[in-house]
Amino acid sequence: MKYPLSWRLLDGLEAAAAVLWPARLRRLTAWGLLAPALVLVGVLVIGLGYMLEYSLHELDLATYRLTEAYSLTNYQTILDRPVYARVLGRTLLGAVLVTAIAVALAFPYAYALVRTRSAALRKALLVALFLPFFIGQVVRAYGWLIVLGREGLVNSALAGMGLPTVDLLFTYPAVIFGLVQYMLPFAILLLVPALAAIPEDMELASESLGARWISTFRHVVIPMAKPGLIGASVVVFTLTLTDFAMPEILGGGTSDFIASAIYDSFFQISNPGLGAALSMVLVTLGSLIVAGVFLVAGTGTLGVRGAK
Amino acid sequence: MDTGSSKRMVEIAGVSKLFGTVAAVSDATLHVDRGDFLTVVGPSGCGKTTLLRMIAGFEHPDAGEIRIGGRRVDAVPPYRRSIGMVFQKLALFPHMTAAENVAYPLKMRRFAPAKIPGLVDEYLGLVRLGDFKDRRPHELSGGQQQRVAIARALVFSPDLLLLDEPLSALDRKLREDMQLEFRRIQQELGVTTINVTHDQREALVMSDRIVVMEGGVIQQADDPVSLYRQPGTPFVARFIGVTSMFPGRVTKETGEAVTVAAGEATLTARGGGAVLGAGAAVECAIRAEQIAIGPRDGAPRFENAVDGIVRQRIFEGERMVYAVEVPGLGGAVLNVFDHDPVSHSVYDETQPVRLEWAARDLIAFPAGPAPAVTTENKPTGSLTT
Known part of the structure; x- marks a missing residue:
């Protein structure tokens, strides 16, 4: 009996696996496959532990070293200086705005991608979706500098029409604009599977039952897309909350987010204790918000079924 | 038209539909009388589902005309047609309870809010699901889901009921029970019905009239007994019966x-x-x-x-x-x-x-x-x- 080569190769592999990994070890297989991920997360947790440690030591201005004694001084500093509250508030507001705008813009894009009957349009939408991933965030931010700058395309066009030029760069709206543009592909990527999971018959059924498309959207499509909407919101929100490059480059120091403040603490004023404390505040805040969303939305979010 | 047109609920005249260069339906002409149960039967790809979707308004004929209750419906969007449809995969809304699913067409069609709970109860009772109104679709058995789907399609008293092979996924025993159940409800309400199936036995059991389609062409239309006794083409002879x-x-x-x-x-x-x-x-x-x-x-x-x-x-x-x-x-x-x-x-x-x-x-x-x-x-x- 002559079987194809690929079959015989697979049979050989199976035989080898049976020797190297006997059946009684098989229930460990799942843990074995999980191990790399667990190690990675474990290293992160250790790093977080060190950060917590740092944050509890005050900077000794005489030696520029962290003092031995434990104290909450760094956290007190964050509370005392209004600049940190302002940066934090700006970051949170930015994250909320960017999430709302990006998800709102991503929804029609993802819907068109899923529902279009034209293969050409679907390909074009897919290419346009993945193209930005090939261009780094910093490169894109510099691209916006060229377009929006004082001598940039927009202002040249305005001047050409005899209109006064405007300062578009180094403003909060510029940062929000850059972040939305950066987050849009993430939001679309997370919405596409959620929308693809809604059978088209659901929409046709709704229509034949008497609903116009807007009612169908409100009562059928959006409720059924909820897992994707929440998943996309959570990802965009957390990515924005911790973003560094866009506020730094497009904000030019006028609209720093919390990540910039952390960077400055570590590398500008060389106060690792304060930087660590700010990091802990950011991690805690982000975790609480995401946990809150999952609590309210249930475990069905992100399409993870099982616990109902 | 002719004097009998008032008893005609659906009239389809010379309807064709092309997908690219392939004729899914060519020159189909048929009619359904008020209160009749008509089954369109044929092998998969024979054009029966395309024909049904044109009646529902999801597809538009390239030629010919479709009249429902004497009115041309070519330009009428699905949500303005008075048609209840039961889909092959039922398409029950998973985030709504049985009662909410049944109430949906009443809300969308702007029934008086005070009347809605009574109608929902009446139709869930008609399909014998009175005790299950607060269950979500995934908490119901296959047969119960069928019943919700049919109650939802009928609760707003449509002129026409369309069935797109809703029974094909059920096991044999349940399918045969549901065939009789659909027929019972259809006769009780007297609603004009067009059923689409590839199952010749289902067609024989349920229908007042049967239309056999093959290759986009209507082969024969007759009542079940005549069709069985006098097949008009070799295809009909082969397809119906052994x-x-x-x-x-x-x-x-x-x-x-x-x-x-x-x-x-x-x-x-x-x-x-x-x-x-x-x-x-x-x-x-x-x-x-x-x-x-x-x-x-x-x-x-x-x-x-x-x-x-x-x-x-x-x-x-x-x-x-x-x-x-x-x-x-x-x-x-x-x-x-x-x-x-x-x-x-x-x-x-x-x-x-x-x-x-x-x-x-x-x-x-x-x-x-x-x-x-x-x-x-x-x-x-x-x-x-």
């Missing part, structure tokens, strides 16, 4: 009856519609239950007799299914049902037998331009279910 086909040539034509030479046999048949002159090539069709099987030395019972050898025997309880090879018919294999396996003799594989049937049961169709692609020559006992 029918064996073999080729032949007309040697003599005397009114209704024709004499056919098939292989070495000379048989008497009735013409299937068209006028058949001597020398015409024909396809002969004989139904499995019309053939009597017996020993070769028995007394002749019918006009037609051929000798064969049993190739396969399947016992189905209430009947015995034989596949009999007949060398005298060019080796054609005929399916034979013996509906009395209790008192009749049983013939085993390789046993020689004689097959007999009456002249009126053998139908001679004019052979098509192309030779018949397939003859049903496998034992097909399960095909009928």
Whole structure:
């Protein structure tokens, strides 16, 4: 009996696996496959532990070293200086705005991608979706500098029409604009599977039952897309909350987010204790918000079924 | 139009639909009377679902016109048509309870809010789901989901009910129960219904009228008994019931009856519609239950007799299914049902037998331009279910 080569190769592999990994070890297989991920997360947790440690030591201005004694001084500093509250508030507001705008813009894009009957349009939408991933965030931010700058395309066009030029760069709206543009592909990527999971018959059924498309959207499509909407919101929100490059480059120091403040603490004023404390505040805040969303939305979010 | 148009709920005239260069439906003309249950039956890809989707308004005909209740609906969007539809996969809204699903069309169609709970209860009661109104679809069994879907499609008293093979996913027992249940509800409400299915048995059981489609073309439309007795084309003969086909040539034509030479046999048949002159090539069709099987030395019972050898025997309880090879018919294999396996003799594989049937049961169709692609020559006992 002559079987194809690929079959015989697979049979050989199976035989080898049976020797190297006997059946009684098989229930460990799942843990074995999980191990790399667990190690990675474990290293992160250790790093977080060190950060917590740092944050509890005050900077000794005489030696520029962290003092031995434990104290909450760094956290007190964050509370005392209004600049940190302002940066934090700006970051949170930015994250909320960017999430709302990006998800709102991503929804029609993802819907068109899923529902279009034209293969050409679907390909074009897919290419346009993945193209930005090939261009780094910093490169894109510099691209916006060229377009929006004082001598940039927009202002040249305005001047050409005899209109006064405007300062578009180094403003909060510029940062929000850059972040939305950066987050849009993430939001679309997370919405596409959620929308693809809604059978088209659901929409046709709704229509034949008497609903116009807007009612169908409100009562059928959006409720059924909820897992994707929440998943996309959570990802965009957390990515924005911790973003560094866009506020730094497009904000030019006028609209720093919390990540910039952390960077400055570590590398500008060389106060690792304060930087660590700010990091802990950011991690805690982000975790609480995401946990809150999952609590309210249930475990069905992100399409993870099982616990109902 | 004509005087009978008021009893016509649906009129379809010369409707065609192209997908690219392929005609999914070509020049379909049919009508459904008020209160009738019409089934469109055919193999997958025959255009029956496209026809249904055009009636529902999800597709637009490239030619012809569709009238519902006397009104042309070409420009009417689905949400303005008074049509309840039960989808193949039901399309119940998973985030709504049974009651919310049934209330949905009432809300969308702006029924008075005070009337809605009463109607929902009435229709859930009609499908015997009164106790399950607060369950979500995934908490209901397959049959219960079917019932919610039908209540949802009927609760707003549509002019027309469309069924797009909703029973095809159910197991046999449940499917047969639901066929009767759908029929009961349909007759109770008197709602005009168009059902689409590939299941010929479902078509026979449920319908007032049956339309057989193949290759986008309507082959025949008739009531179930007439359709079964008088198939108009070889395709209908093969598709409805278990029918064996073999080729032949007309040697003599005397009114209704024709004499056919098939292989070495000379048989008497009735013409299937068209006028058949001597020398015409024909396809002969004989139904499995019309053939009597017996020993070769028995007394002749019918006009037609051929000798064969049993190739396969399947016992189905209430009947015995034989596949009999007949060398005298060019080796054609005929399916034979013996509906009395209790008192009749049983013939085993390789046993020689004689097959007999009456002249009126053998139908001679004019052979098509192309030779018949397939003859049903496998034992097909399960095909009928």
